[in-house]
Amino acid sequence: MKKVIAIIGSAQKKATYEAVQEFERNLKSYMDIDFEYIFLKDYQLEFCKGCKLCFDKGEEFCPIHDDRDLVIDKMSHSDGVIFATPNYSFQVSASMKNLLDRLAFIFHRPRFFGKAFTSIVTQGIFGGNSIVKYLSSMGQNLGYNVSKGCVLKTLEPITKVAQDKNSREIKKAAKRFYKLLSKPVPPSPSLFRLMMFRMSRASMKEMLSDEYYDYQYYKEKGWFESDYYYDVSLNPIKKMIGCIFDFMGRQMSRQK
Ligand SMILES: Cc1cc2nc3c(=O)[nH]c(=O)nc-3n(C[C@H](O)[C@H](O)[C@H](O)COP(=O)(O)O)c2cc1C
Known part of the structure; x- marks a missing residue:
């Protein structure tokens, strides 16, 4: 139940x-x-x-x-x-x-x-x-x-x-x-949610280190490498856009 x-x-x-x-x-x-x-x-x-x-x-x-x-x-x-x-x-x-x-x-x-x-x-x-x-x-x-x-x-x-x-x-x-x-499984993320995930992890990777719990947590969960927070198969377009968000996130954090 x-x-x-x-x-x-x-x-x-x-x-x-x-x-x-x-x-x-x-x-x-x-x-x-x-x-x-x-x-x-x-x-x-x-x-x-x-x-x-x-x-x-x-x-x-x-x-x-x-x-x-x-x-x-x-x-x-x-x-x-x-x-x-x-x-x-x-x-x-x-x-x-x-x-x-x-x-x-x-x-x-x-x-x-x-x-x-x-x-x-x-x-x-x-x-x-x-x-x-x-x-x-x-x-x-x-x-x-x-x-x-x-x-x-x-x-x-x-x-x-x-x-x-x-x-x-x-x-x-x-x-x-x-x-x-x-619904049995969590859905594929919207582009907005994908962007939030990819850009926040990029800024975390660029700006934080092992002293920060957020950083440790992402590392433990494998979120620095994964497509999204949870196992989900992204279609090729979302995969490509995801890489663009990674790039944008890195650039934006480096400019800060
Ligand atoms: C402090 C206070 C502020 C409120 N502000 C608003 C408001 O901004 N807009 C609105 O439509 N109703 C407003 N209300 C009305 C309440 O949202 C409404 O009466 C609600 O159903 C109360 O729910 P309750 O009976 O579970 O406490 C306000 C009520 C209170 C007590």
């Missing part, structure tokens, strides 16, 4: 929670799921201090000892994750942003390959679409396969028309997520 977790960035158990519950019901209409709710308000997560020890030396050197690793452990032991947040001032809520800051070292060393990611954003009026885009890109940076999330208008008193529209959006998002969850 697949395991899915929903990470919820609202201190209220209201609109966002209800949306996730409806998403869960929809998802369970397709397959049996072990579904777990993670309310960030119940986890002790301090603000990042900005020391960058997680980047340079490794995440175990983080001076903060709180529930970060507990959340990461839950992400590691699930097949899919839903990041659900209210729109607060045209962004994710502070607790959700704080979690992303605390996970930022994983952007350097992505790990959630083959796992599914989506998002649910609730809002009064406006701004949610860019938040969904932002969360999609965060999911990809963490290594997930991402399906487009949904934006729901939850301004009270909510009309029947608005409620029905939200239900339709949730249904479509759950179906997209289910399809992704059922």
Whole structure:
């Protein structure tokens, strides 16, 4: 049975929670799921201090000892994750942003390959679409396969028309997520993702050395030689473009 977790960035158990519950019901209409709710308000997560020890030396050197690793452990032991947040001032809520800051070292060393990611954003009026885009890109940076999330208008008193529209959006998002969850292998990367991988590894190779954990990690994983983070067969065009990205990455790092 697949395991899915929903990470919820609202201190209220209201609109966002209800949306996730409806998403869960929809998802369970397709397959049996072990579904777990993670309310960030119940986890002790301090603000990042900005020391960058997680980047340079490794995440175990983080001076903060709180529930970060507990959340990461839950992400590691699930097949899919839903990041659900209210729109607060045209962004994710502070607790959700704080979690992303605390996970930022994983952007350097992505790990959630083959796992599914989506998002649910609730809002009064406006701004949610860019938040969904932002969360999609965060999911990809963490290594997930991402399906487009949904934006729901939850301004009270909510009309029947608005409620029905939200239900339709949730249904479509759950179906997209289910399809992704059922895919057996991680996909071939988009050109953008390939570029991100090739150029960041080129700059790492040029600018870092064995003293840096990112460098050691790339070396251990064989990422300085591989086509991509994981085993994937790139078509000849992508292979060629990949080499161009390697070259561009090297040139750009040498000019710095
Ligand atoms: C501090 C705060 C800021 C908000 N900012 C926005 C906003 O910028 N745009 C918007 O459409 N709704 C905004 N809202 C409305 C919430 O996104 C909306 O009520 C959401 O559904 C609340 O989810 P919850 O019931 O799970 O807490 C804001 C609400 C709060 C409390």
